[in-house]
Amino acid sequence: MRAKIHLEEALKKALADKGWDWPDKTVIESPKDRQFGDMSANVAMMLSKQARMAPRAVAEALVQALSGDALIEKIDIAGPGFLNFTFAPSFWRETVGHIRRAGGSYGESTLGNGTKVQVEYVSANPTGPLHIGHGRGAALGDSLVRIMEKAGYDVQAEYYINDAGRQMLILGNSILFRSRQLAGQDVTEPEDFYRGDYIIDIARACLKANPALLDLPEAEAMEICKNYGMADILQGIKDDLAAFGVRHDNWFSEKSLVADGKVEETFADLRASGMGYEADGAFWFRSTRLGDDKDRVLRKSNGDTTYFASDIAYHDNKFKRGFDLVVDIWGADHHGYVPRMMAACEALGKKGGLAVILVNLVNLLKNGEPIAMSTRAGQFETLKDVVDEVGADASRFMFLSRKSDSKLDFDLELVKQKSMDNPVYYVQYAHARIRSLQKKAEETGLKAADDTALAPLDTEHDADLLRLLDQYPDYVESAARTQSPHLISMYLQELASTLHRYYTHCHVLSADPAVASARLALLGCVADVVKNGLSLLGVNAPESM
RNA sequence: GGGCUAUUAGCUCAGGUGGAUAGAGCGCUUGCCUCCGGAGCAAGAGGUCGCAGGUUCGAAUCCUGCAUAGCCCA
Numbered sequence: 001m002r003a004k005i006h007l008e009e010a011l012k013k014a015l016a017d018k019g020w021d022w023p024d025k026t027v028i029e030s031p032k033d034r035q036f037g038d039m040s041a042n043v044a045m046m047l048s049k050q051a052r053m054a055p056r057a058v059a060e061a062l063v064q065a066l067s068g069d070a071l072i073e074k075i076d077i078a079g080p081g082f083l084n085f086t087f088a089p090s091f092w093r094e095t096v097g098h099i100r101r102a103g104g105s106y107g108e109s110t111l112g113n114g115t116k117v118q119v120e121y122v123s124a125n126p127t128g129p130l131h132i133g134h135g136r137g138a139a140l141g142d143s144l145v146r147i148m149e150k151a152g153y154d155v156q157a158e159y160y161i162n163d164a165g166r167q168m169l170i171l172g173n174s175i176l177f178r179s180r181q182l183a184g185q186d187v188t189e190p191e192d193f194y195r196g197d198y199i200i201d202i203a204r205a206c207l208k209a210n211p212a213l214l215d216l217p218e219a220e221a222m223e224i225c226k227n228y229g230m231a232d233i234l235q236g237i238k239d240d241l242a243a244f245g246v247r248h249d250n251w252f253s254e255k256s257l258v259a260d261g262k263v264e265e266t267f268a269d270l271r272a273s274g275m276g277y278e279a280d281g282a283f284w285f286r287s288t289r290l291g292d293d294k295d296r297v298l299r300k301s302n303g304d305t306t307y308f309a310s311d312i313a314y315h316d317n318k319f320k321r322g323f324d325l326v327v328d329i330w331g332a333d334h335h336g337y338v339p340r341m342m343a344a345c346e347a348l349g350k351k352g353g354l355a356v357i358l359v360n361l362v363n364l365l366k367n368g369e370p371i372a373m374s375t376r377a378g379q380f381e382t383l384k385d386v387v388d389e390v391g392a393d394a395s396r397f398m399f400l401s402r403k404s405d406s407k408l409d410f411d412l413e414l415v416k417q418k419s420m421d422n423p424v425y426y427v428q429y430a431h432a433r434i435r436s437l438q439k440k441a442e443e444t445g446l447k448a449a450d451d452t453a454l455a456p457l458d459t460e461h462d463a464d465l466l467r468l469l470d471q472y473p474d475y476v477e478s479a480a481r482t483q484s485p486h487l488i489s490m491y492l493q494e495l496a497s498t499l500h501r502y503y504t505h506c507h508v509l510s511a512d513p514a515v516a517s518a519r520l521a522l523l524g525c526v527a528d529v530v531k532n533g534l535s536l537l538g539v540n541a542p543e544s545m
Numbered sequence: 546g547g548g549c550u551a552u553u554a555g556c557u558c559a560g561g562u563g564g565a566u567a568g569a570g571c572g573c574u575u576g577c578c579u580c581c582g583g584a585g586c587a588a589g590a591g592g593u594c595g596c597a598g599g600u601u602c603g604a605a606u607c608c609u610g611c612a613u614a615g616c617c618c619a
Contacts, residue, residue, distance in 0.1 A: 025562065032568070042564060080564060080603080293547085335549055336617035358550090361615090402558070405550080407615085409557070423570075429584060437581055490559070493569080504577095504586045545584080 001473035002098065003039050003087055004028050006071060011043060014065035020047055030471055034460075037076060037084035038092075038467060045081030055081030089458055092466040097451035099469060099525040107476045107532055112153030116322055119145050121329035122241065122248075123160040126234045127171045128196055132410065133331065135244065135383040137359045139399035139538065141329045142246040143485040144357075146536045151480035156323070157248045160314065163230060164254040165307065170194065171233075172226025178203035179225065183214055202229050240384045244392050245538050257313050263305055266313040266348075267298065275347040285312070290343035312344045319350050326353055327483065332360040332405060357483055358405045365411040390415045393539045397424035400537050401489045423493050424539065427530065430496035431541040434527035437508060441520055444509065448524050449517040456518040461502045465526060468495050472529050476536070485537060492533045499526050 007028055015022055023046035031040045044059035051058050059077040066075060074086040099106050121141025124134050145157045162168075174193035178200050181187060193199075206228040207213055213221050241248070257263060267283060270276030275286050281301035285308070288295050298309040318326050326345075330337075338356045345354040364371045364381050371381055386395055394415045401423060402408050415422060441447075449456075457466070472491065479487040508519045531541035 027562090027564090031565085033566085036565075040565085045564065078565060082565065084565095332550080333616060338549085360550095406558075407551095425584065426570095429582085433582065433585090440581060486559085490569085497569090500585060501587090503581085504583095507581065509581045545582095 001470055002095065003030070003091070003467075003470055004474060006091075007039055007041065007085060010066055010069055010072070011041065011062070014062055015043075015047075017065060018051075018061065020051055023047060023050070030467065031084070034464075036078065036082070037074070037086040039085045039087070040078075041083045041085070042081060044077070044083055048081065059083055089463065092463055092470070093454045093457055094451075095466045095470045096454055096457075096521055096525050099528065100451070104528075104532065106529065107150055107473045109151050109473060109477055111151040111477050111480060112148060115153050115324045117148055117153045117155045117325045117327060118158055118318055118321075118323040119148070119155060119327045119329070120158045120160055120318075122237075122246075123162070124237065125162045125165075125167050126230050126237060127167050127194060128233065129198060130237055130240050130383040132362050132364050132381055132383055132386050133359075135386065135395060136362050136399045136404075136408065137329050137331070138241060138244055138246045138383070139396045140357070140359060140404050140485060143396075143400055143488075143537050144327070144329075144483055145247065146538065147476060147479050147485055147488065148483075150476055150536060153325075153480070156250060158250045158252055159248040161234065161251060161253045161255075164258055164310065168226055168230060169222075171229050172222045174199050175203045175206055175225035175229045176222055179207050179213060179221075182207060185214070198233075199229075202232050205232065240382075240387075244383065244387055245396070252314075254310055254314070257310060257317065258305075262317055263309055263313040266316045267309075269316065270298075270312075270347060273347065273349075285344065285347070287340060287343050287347075290346055292340060292343060296340065308340065308344075311341065312348070315341070315345055315350075315354065316348050319345075319348060319353060324353065325355065327355045327357060329357045329359060329404075332358040334358070355483065360405050360407045362399075363407060363409045365409055365414075367413050368411065386410075386412070393428070394422065394424050396537060397427070397489065397539050398422075400485045403484060403486050423489070425545070426500075427492045427496045427534065428540075428542055429545060430499045431527050431530045431534070432543060432545045433503060434499070434523045434530075435543045437523065438520070438527070440509060441516075446509065446513070446516055446520060448521040449514070450521075453514065454518050454521060456512075456515040457522055459506065461506050462519075462522060464498050465495075465502055465522060468498055469525055469529055472533065479536075488533050488536050492530060492537075495526065495530060495533070499523075499530075 011026075011028075012022055023043065026041060026043045026046050028039060028041045028043075030038065044055045044062060047053075047058045048055045051061075053061075056077065059081060062083060063075045063077065066072060071088055071091045072085055073088045076084040076086075078084055102108075119141055121144075122130070122134055122138050124130055130138070141157065145155050148155045170190075170192055171194060173190050174195075177187060177190055177193060182200070182203055203225075206225055209228065210224055213224060216224070267276055270285065275289065276298065277284055277286060282297050283299040285296045285298050296308055297306055298312070299305045315326065328341075335358055338358075341356065342354060345351065364386075390412060395410075398410060398415050399408070417425075472495075475487055475491040479485055502523075506519060508516050508523065510516075511519065527541075534541045
């Protein structure tokens with residue numbers, strides 16, 4: 001981050017001196033291959049047309065202009081107009097001091113500038129326990145909240161409870177049916193009901209709490225079953241999420257929207273703006289005006305409002321609560337719904353105010369064999385089962401190791417393995433290794449060097465670690481901007497890999513005391529940044545393993 | 546029938562505001578245990594970035610068509 005900032009400022013000044021405009025498409029980045037130096041910029045290529053000069057000539061002019069910069073040791077011009085910069089070793093060593101001064105706040109930025117953001121995630125219907133697919137959404141949402149907060153956004157995490165729809169009726173019906181079965185009544189199976197065994201448990205508890213349940217009129221009994229079941233399942237969901245380390249600041253009920261008349265309010269708004277109209281006894285959303293191939297029904301002629309209607313009202317409500325940006329995390333099977341929801345937000349006057357992140361399927365495997373899951377069939381692997389078996393850390397890291405919209409194979413045996421197949425151990429081990437080293441150093445009375453005694457950090461291995469540490473804030477910003485927690489996971493794997501390499505090549509305790517204490521200072525920063533990054537994923541950094 | 550998304554090494558996947566010799570892990574081959582945790586490290590082999598066109602000085606990246614797969618809608 002410091003390298004990037006310094007370079008950008010120096011280049012901008014040089015361009016201003018030449019009277020050239022800064023090209024928007026300039027990319028300043030840390031090249032993968034070290035032969036290209038510490039940082040590279042394609043600015044000469046970008047400027048070529050504007051300056052009416054060949055890229056090479058532009059590059060040479062820029063090298064000339066930057067020659068007085070004390071922090072830059074070397075500038076190379078590469079073939080297609082790249083400038084490759086190598087910074088002075090002392091510049092990199094200052095990274096240690098920056099990280100130490102920042103402490104746990106290293107990586108924070110003002111990117112978000114206090115923008116009010118809401119991230120809504122999981123939001124599973126309270127009709128059954130969370131399964132592993134919800135787990136992926138939970139890990140993603142929670143991590144995104146942490147990352148965006150780190151990047152300076154003001155974030156609220158919300159869970160939307162679909163407690164007003166047809167599913168709730170089916171749930172009540174399922175519980176009532178099982179209650180009657182438990183009471184020995186001869187009842188026929190409803191055609192649509194939740195078959196999972198957990199319904200039987202709930203029915204048993206519901207009967208115990210309401211001994212006269214089955215003597216009540218059908219509608220009344222059904223209502224009791226429904227409410228009992230929902231409360232019970234919702235509590236289970238909250239418990240599972242808590243055990244998974246996931247935070248929601250607000251639990252928002254769909255029913256409350258309807259009860260407070262918010263849906264009608266939103267309808268009135270749409271009518272006023274011309275985006276809603278009555279026809280054929282129904283109320284329509286004029287989505288054709290926003291590119292949809294047909295208008296969508298919001299209230300059918302029988303008076304029922306559609307899911308889409310409550311979703312529009314819900315998003316209207318979110319915006320009225322003052323959020324500048326609303327992020328929804330949905331299952332990838334809802335992708336067809338995204339343009340419609342976007343159009344609805346546009347109709348509400350909040351174009352660009354909604355971002356939808358799609359989470360693809362999780363294929364649960366055991367030793368390579370797929371495990372089927374279906375809530376309806378009552379055969380699934382719950383999130384709780386998975387967390388109990390492999391642990392929250394390992395499952396979270398696994399969920400966040402891929403970008404969210406690609407499918408993920410989750411092999412229970414693989415995730416449990418403490419090997420290279422399982423990146424979480426590789427990363428956590430890097431932290432534990434350093435902590436162990438620090439303990440040993442303490443026993444022998446070796447102290448980490450202060451910022452003025454870091455000169456011994458002069459090998460390529462030192463530079464590799466320092467450069468990577470300097471990049472951490474860039475990764476946090478990038479992860480926040482593109483809403484991609486997996487970037488942090490990939491960064492940590494690279495940092496861990498570099499650390500393990502360092503560890504093999506550069507011994508600490510057996511080195512000369514001045515070298516040893518300088519290395520100890522560097523590795524202390526590495527451990528802190530590993531811990532820092534893991535915390536953004538919601539994963540622990542154990543002192544020993 | 547219409548639409549969305551995908552297709553990158555043997556496997557699982559990164560990489561997309563167009564830019565250098567396309568990256569990682571696993572697996573495979575070959576080395577490294579007198580040394581702070583070998584749960585590790587080093588080197589190597591492995592690619593027409595699904596196919597065919599187009600735009601461009603330059604395409605894994607953008608456009609068009611096709612193939613295959615998954616999903617959504619009617």
